[in-house]
Amino acid sequence: MTVHTPPPEGGRIIDEPMSEALSRRYLAYALSTITNRALPDVRDGFKPVHRRIMYAMHEMRLNPQAAARKCAKVVGEVMGGFHPHGDASIYDALVRLAQDFSQRYPLVDGQGNFGNIDGDSAAAMRYTECKLTPAAMLLMDGIDQDAVDFRPTYDDQDEEPVVLPAGFPNLLANGSSGIAVGMATSIPPHNVGELIEACQLLLDRPEATTEELAAIVPGPDFPTGGVAVEGHASILDAYETGRGGVRLRARWETEDLGRGVWRIVVTEVPYQVQKSKLIADLAELIENKKAPLLADVRDESAEDIRLILEPKSRTVEPEVLMESLFKLSDLEIRFPINMNVLDATGTPRVMGLKACLQAFLDHRREVLVRRGNWRIQKIEKRLHLLEGLRIVFLNLDEVIRIVREEEQPKAVLIARFGLSELQADYVLDTRLRQLARIEEMAIENEYKALSEELAGLRAMIASPAKQSKLIALGLQDVRKAMISPRRTTISEAVDTSAFAPIEAFIPREAITVVLSERGWIRAQKGKVDDPSELKFKEGDSLAFLVPAYTTDKLLLAASDGRIFTIGADKLASGRGHGEPVRLMIDLDEGVGVVNLVAHQPGAKLLVASKAGYGFVAPEDDLLAQKRGGKQVLNGEMLAALRVAGDHVATIGENIKALVFRVDELPEMGRGKGVKLQSFKQGGLADLTTFNAESGPEWVDGGGRRRQWPDWKDWLGKRAQAGRQGPRGLRKFR
Structure with missing residues (x-):
């Protein structure tokens, strides 16, 4: 039984700061990931x-x-x-x-x-x-x-x-992608025939520019085809710097069905886009009313890809339909170009097109020289043995005598003819039938051919020009063996500004937007005359009723100070209970809805916080493109109401009221705002805007609207404390 004695006290313990230990180990991990897993070698790809x-x-x-x-x-x-x-x-x-x-x-x-x-x-x-x-x-x-x-x-x-x-530039021919620690690589595939033609240009003229190479290699050539619409200048910049991207679109054609009816047939999808997922995404766009020009999509693919896209109306131009789908789906993707590779020394570098091709050619030159040296060694060894055989044929009788009569024929042969030990062993191992006259002629021919080959190899190794010529000839043979027509069409960049926006094709229909207390939203067709007839889930009730059109954008103000934008055409039908508004926007749990309005170009909103601060915001600046909305107010939002007058009336939680002019408030896109009304304790309870001619209204405890004829008695300046409001005044809305 083996007894393991424990190490001396502290012998296996390294005393060092945690930060240094972590940084050193993480650096080792990062380098291992970069060099052994994620980045390709520029030489063989x-x-x-x-x-x-x-x-x-x-x-x-x-x-x-x-x-x-x-x-x-x-x-x-x-x-x-x-x-x-x-x-x-x-x-x-x-x-x-x-x-x-x-x-x-x-x-x-x-x-x-x-x-x-x-x-x-x-x-x-x-x-x-x-x-x-x-x-x-x-x-x-x-x-x-x-x-x-x-x-x-x-x-x-x-x-x-x-x-x-690496007989051909595999790095660029097949491309590569990977993610390491702190760096990544994304290299698109190219046509090997074009790459070899560019290599031959570099062999002839090493000073050739990237622009000259890009004239031969106009862009990536993806295995799934498609149409690259990035534009020559952008692709050239990516080839020059090693970083950029290329927009790749599906290939499509219009199929005429007669009588003015047509449909789109997609025959090639962008690289690395899963066809089944693309169809599911297009179907979801139709279901969610996000693709108003598309009526149906189906897959008729067999061995070749064939996706059928049916338009909603024959009056829509096919180009307009496809442009809308390119924006909404993976029928168009942007393939990133980040030519981050390991160079010949194993160092990560971002290389352009010329640098990658030059590194490949340098590798081919090294391979050619090494194979030449290997062949030279083989030939020299063979010539050395053939020289021994030539001596044997010249002195055949004496060699036979030595082999028959001498006790140590090997030593005698070495001494008598000056053979090396290797030659002597080869002579002694030679069969008798190889000593025939015809074999002597074959040996002489082989010796002559190998001598000529040896001279040619030595001349090649000493001459870079000869090396370049041999590399070019080898690449030309590879090109003939791998010739393949280009699959991806390189097109000029498409100017989408000439196409009308998708919203222009949405039918303008009157709707009423219904938002419940629990956040369920839907669109009722036409006008809702009696809100009491609306049905909701058990325990839910009406919160907001907004007349709008299907072409409108809805602005939803949340209590966390954000304002979200929702397309009215994307709302669920009013036949059911609708869908949760939180599925359409990134509205956090626990955040309430302050207001919902239909956007009016040129209109303005008065936003106010519970702390009593506020400002006027142009609605055009509040439209958001993302689900996360726009952060407009710093603080907890109390109200976001449309400015409909020249005066503002506020009431605090202390029941004090104040009236001042709207133009005392600043107009801004976001921020905290200015003080609306001063409070010793508590905050703002409610506010409204009104015209001086008609005066304000307020709501009493019974829900009845009441006039405020003597409102001028509360007229003052913004940020004043105000005075006790009329009896019953608690809110304006």
Whole structure:
């Protein structure tokens, strides 16, 4: 039994500040994530997991001519020998390499269910099979000829390549994406034929500019096609700086059904957009009345994509319908460009198009030289042996005599003919039939051919110009093998200002907006003459009744000082109880609704807090585009009412009233405002606006509206304390 003695006191304890310990360990984690997981290498375009999958399949001899093997076998080999992580992550990476809608040039030939563009996942690895594609073999070409460095695997039992030889610029051809600690990468796929043409331009003229390269590579080429509408200047800037983006739209066409009836057929969807989710989103837009020009959507896809979009009216132009849907759905996406990669030294860098292509060419040059040196070593070794055989043929009888008669023929051969030990062993191991006359001629021919090859290789290694020529010839062969027409159309940027806004196509119909105490909102058609006939859920009642039109925007003021914007056309039908208003806007629980009005261009709202501060806000400045609304008032909002007169009447919780002119209040977009009425204790209870000609009204305890004929007795200046109000006056509304 082994007895483990405890370490000396404090021997395993490191005394250091927590902040230093955390920062050092987190930095190590961040660097590991960046270099070993998230960012691709600029030379072969691979992250470690993809590179290990490729190399493991190469070691398993899964070339295009071989029979496919179970993916479970490949994943096991990768995990056991090279990648000590979960099998799920390895299989996910392998699946993506086989998907023709994810990879512009798939590197794995998958047999079985590898998922689809609808977003369905691949079958389990025990059901699917795979092997390498011809494109993958181009990336591996020369890996057994000392083309790249190798390093020990995680368990020191084997070796793995640091980088693949990369016969074509895979980084840009297939793209890459990933998120690390503090940095990310997003590189779109491109057409390999255009990339190789750009590489050849750089080989001929290393001083070529990014603009010249962009004339050859006009933009990304996504595997799912589509139309890029970013504009040349924007794409050029992204290629120059390594950062930017490209707007990608679905490809569509109009199908004429006769008699003026038509429909839209979508044949290509943007990259990485799941078709099933896109259809569900379009259907939701129709259901929620957010796409007023679209009547129906359905999927008629088989092997090719075919989405049918039915317009609500034949009078709408197809371009207008599609422009509205591009704004509302993933029929248009913006693919970010962030060409953040690991350079040849393993350092994260953001590179432009030229820098990426130049790094690839530098790598190809290094691979070419290393393969040349490897071949030179093989040829020199073979020539050394052939020289020994040539000596044998010149002295064949003497060699035979030495072999037959001498006790130590090897030593005698070395001494007699000046052979090396390696040559002597080779001569002694040579079969008699190889000493025939015809073999002598074959040896001479081989010696001559190898000598010429050796001279050519040495000249190539000494001449950068020859290296460039060989690289160009190799790339030209790759281009012929991988030629593929461009799938993504590069179009000029679309000016959407010429198209009318969606609201212009919403039918203008009179409605009455009903908002209950519990926050359920709906739209009744026409005018509601008798509010008592409205039905609500049990325990609920009417809070606000607002006449409006379907084209109106509704302003909802909340007690937390925010004002939200709701499209009247998006409200649920008045046949039921409606829907919770909190589903339409980000209204927090516990926050009450202060007021609901239909927006009137040019109108103004008087907003006031319970603390007695307020200001006048133009309604046009209060419209919000987001669900979160706009923060307008700093403080708890008491009222947000439309300015309908030239005077303001306030009443405090101390029952003191004050009347002053509206123009004493400042006009502003947001803030705390100014003091409306002074209070020794308590705050503001209510306020209203009115015209001096008609005078104000107030509501008594019985709910009856009463005139206030002598209101001028309470007329004063803003921020005064006021005086005791008329008997019964508690609120104005």
